Amino acid sequence: MAIDFEIPEHIIQQQQMVKYIADTTMRPFSRELDENEHARPKEYVEALWPLLSAQQASSLKKIKAKLEAEQNGETTEDKKKDRPSTQYLALMHMVEMLSWGDTGIYLCLPSAALGGSAIEAVGTPEQKIRLLSRFAEGDPVWGAMAMTEPNAGSDTSAIQTTADFDEESQEWILNGEKIFCTSGGLALEESDGLVIVWATIDRGAGRAGMKPFVVEAGTSGVKVVKEEIKHGIRASNTVAISFNDARIPADNILGSRDVQTKGGRGFKGAMATFDASRPLVAASAIGIARASVEFVIEKLAEEGIDIPYGAPYHKLTAVQRDVMEMEADLKAAYLLTMRSISLLDQKISNPLEASMAKVKAGKATTRITQKAVEILGMMGYTREWLIEKWMRDGRINSIYEGTDQINTLIVARRILGYSRSELA
Amino acid sequence: MVSFIPTEDQQLLIDTINRYATADIRKTAHEHDEKSEPDLDTIRKGWQIGLIPASIPETIGGFGEMSAVTSALASEELAFGELSTALHIMTPALFAYPLVLYGTEDQQAQYIEMFLDEDIAPATAALLEPGIGFDPHDMKTTATTNGDTVSLNGTKAFVPLAESAEVILVYAKDSESGDVSAYIVETSADGITIEKREQLLGIRALPTYRVNFTNVSVSATAKIAIDYPVILNRMRLGLASMAVGVARASHEYAVDYAKGRVQFGRAIAQNQSIAFMLAEGRIDIDAARLMIWEAAWKIDRGEEATREAVLAKQFADKMVLQVTDSGVQTLGGYGFIREYPAERWLRNGRGFPTFDGLTII
Numbered sequence: 001m002a003i004d005f006e007i008p009e010h011i012i013q014q015q016q017m018v019k020y021i022a023d024t025t026m027r028p029f030s031r032e033l034d035e036n037e038h039a040r041p042k043e044y045v046e047a048l049w050p051l052l053s054a055q056q057a058s059s060l061k062k063i064k065a066k067l068e069a070e071q072n073g074e075t076t077e078d079k080k081k082d083r084p085s086t087q088y089l090a091l092m093h094m095v096e097m098l099s100w101g102d103t104g105i106y107l108c109l110p111s112a113a114l115g116g117s118a119i120e121a122v123g124t125p126e127q128k129i130r131l132l133s134r135f136a137e138g139d140p141v142w143g144a145m146a147m148t149e150p151n152a153g154s155d156t157s158a159i160q161t162t163a164d165f166d167e168e169s170q171e172w173i174l175n176g177e178k179i180f181c182t183s184g185g186l187a188l189e190e191s192d193g194l195v196i197v198w199a200t201i202d203r204g205a206g207r208a209g210m211k212p213f214v215v216e217a218g219t220s221g222v223k224v225v226k227e228e229i230k231h232g233i234r235a236s237n238t239v240a241i242s243f244n245d246a247r248i249p250a251d252n253i254l255g256s257r258d259v260q261t262k263g264g265r266g267f268k269g270a271m272a273t274f275d276a277s278r279p280l281v282a283a284s285a286i287g288i289a290r291a292s293v294e295f296v297i298e299k300l301a302e303e304g305i306d307i308p309y310g311a312p313y314h315k316l317t318a319v320q321r322d323v324m325e326m327e328a329d330l331k332a333a334y335l336l337t338m339r340s341i342s343l344l345d346q347k348i349s350n351p352l353e354a355s356m357a358k359v360k361a362g363k364a365t366t367r368i369t370q371k372a373v374e375i376l377g378m379m380g381y382t383r384e385w386l387i388e389k390w391m392r393d394g395r396i397n398s399i400y401e402g403t404d405q406i407n408t409l410i411v412a413r414r415i416l417g418y419s420r421s422e423l424a
Numbered sequence: 425m426v427s428f429i430p431t432e433d434q435q436l437l438i439d440t441i442n443r444y445a446t447a448d449i450r451k452t453a454h455e456h457d458e459k460s461e462p463d464l465d466t467i468r469k470g471w472q473i474g475l476i477p478a479s480i481p482e483t484i485g486g487f488g489e490m491s492a493v494t495s496a497l498a499s500e501e502l503a504f505g506e507l508s509t510a511l512h513i514m515t516p517a518l519f520a521y522p523l524v525l526y527g528t529e530d531q532q533a534q535y536i537e538m539f540l541d542e543d544i545a546p547a548t549a550a551l552l553e554p555g556i557g558f559d560p561h562d563m564k565t566t567a568t569t570n571g572d573t574v575s576l577n578g579t580k581a582f583v584p585l586a587e588s589a590e591v592i593l594v595y596a597k598d599s600e601s602g603d604v605s606a607y608i609v610e611t612s613a614d615g616i617t618i619e620k621r622e623q624l625l626g627i628r629a630l631p632t633y634r635v636n637f638t639n640v641s642v643s644a645t646a647k648i649a650i651d652y653p654v655i656l657n658r659m660r661l662g663l664a665s666m667a668v669g670v671a672r673a674s675h676e677y678a679v680d681y682a683k684g685r686v687q688f689g690r691a692i693a694q695n696q697s698i699a700f701m702l703a704e705g706r707i708d709i710d711a712a713r714l715m716i717w718e719a720a721w722k723i724d725r726g727e728e729a730t731r732e733a734v735l736a737k738q739f740a741d742k743m744v745l746q747v748t749d750s751g752v753q754t755l756g757g758y759g760f761i762r763e764y765p766a767e768r769w770l771r772n773g774r775g776f777p778t779f780d781g782l783t784i785i
Binding site: 001002003004005006007008083084086089309310311312313314315324325327328329331332333335336338339342356359360408409411412413415416417418422423 | 425426427428429430431434493556557558559560561653656679682683693694696699700702703704706707708710711712714715717718721722730731732734735736738739777
């Protein structure tokens, strides 16, 4: 190993393709979809679905082949690769570029998304094939994750949604309400998708009783009760879902149904998905920040203002200093994110690095986009340009997938060696 | 292939310097800061780790190669011990690195020997000039060519170890073309006046001087045809790495202190106000280091890295001030007492934005 920042050629090529998608199916529709909040990004979905469904088909094919081999009594060994995976590095750069295009539209990604991550992480091969096949063929389908409830935001252990097992019908019965579910409406009502719903099977057991359940479109007792109106990322479908005696098959629980009082894997499983999702949210934040910095530099250049890197501090204008600070913050966020992603690809535990990246990217993007509006003056404030929208879009990154405060708390606990009870 | 792991050789070097920084430099840092004098015994020991010979290729007598990444790693670790000592040990590099990178064979043959010696090489460089801010592209010191000789005129500031130096690499602007070059000047030459030792807020154990050059005549062969922007970028990264080292020293101390200091019946680190300050500091320390590594990696590949180096340096400048200030704040009253190191780290950290170009690492 050596310290190295070289992005592999296949990711650079992928970036050109993703940028084309951003330029043709996202940017031209940004304003229109922002002003018509609950409209859907058809062009984007049509452009991405063939690519994403083909990816899902190929991954399912491998799972099927492995399962069949095992059923025939053959031992399968994962092929040892010479070089570490670049799967997450590629994903990070794709998410960054799509968010550079438009973050609200990006979030309407027609794929299993976070729901898929949970199934991939904890599901059995049979569950993967049964639940994920819909994402590999036919019309566009969405997956989603429902964790947050009206009284359980950052404190996910406080969820109230219950799952009770009906021995007679061999079904789980879900009751409760989930809010702020990204693409939940697309998954349940506008396609044959699914939502991973976190519910407790034993209220007295706390975190250990929390389990992920797969709720498929068309399940009776499940209703999308509200589509939120938001500050930014308006093209993204954010919904509340109610569960009234919603019955799902016994096999739609992911992972064990035992309540483990110590080291309960249910809650830990939920937390582990953050190790991958937080760096990707950071990547998304960076996409908006980069779009904003590029736009500011372009507009300043049109006014004859350039950024003289290397000039002494006392010879820079305030605006030049601001822009350099924005660029530095963007670079800092990008590199912290790439570090956390690199650990993921090497399958090395990364919760500290993931939270560091998320905090930095969230704060940097919030500050960069707000500063961009300020630097561009009146025009920055108009809805003629997209910069005011990017400021609104950027703001979510300090909130979802763990607020800046929650992630700072995680960093603090890790560097101080404190448990949850020692540093609350 | 993206990776954030140093090579085994680099890790060995980091570990060696870390042991030296912790066991040797730290022990006498306070005493020598108070006395405003370098700890020459400790510095000699640090010199003998051989950082500079390790950057000189075998073909001209050294045992390694020039790497901006390796230099960044070494500089951070040295400054983790104490900034004055780190700058002192690396002062000869101000002369040696341009010599290795851009010197002619004759120049190298004549001057490389002193850098392979077991005593610190009596060599330094003069770049900065007096004033509130130094613009490397608006230099006042001139070099005027008259046939086979060059005449140097001007005043330089913050020249480290000038009094004990036998050779100084003087940066000057060609009075006709305006291009900046570096000139090898023996301190025995006529026309050199060491005006005064500068009295500084921090890095007190490192003697720096204001030096005047009036009609100092050197041979035309004393000129080193430097790639000035690259030299400036290497300087920026060397300093930025040291800023990370100083910040890390202060931060680690503050973390330990906050966990041990009990008020209202619990460690002060258990308060979010303290814990968050420390968490934010750690994030920026790591970010600065990654920015430096990226820029250094570009330099090692021979790529243009001015933007990256400038942004890394600026970020590190702000970071080190914030982190060392938090260090003082975490210690409360003890942060203000000189027997505790936090205030020294703040004084040292404050310097980074001001001494751009003091050293090349």
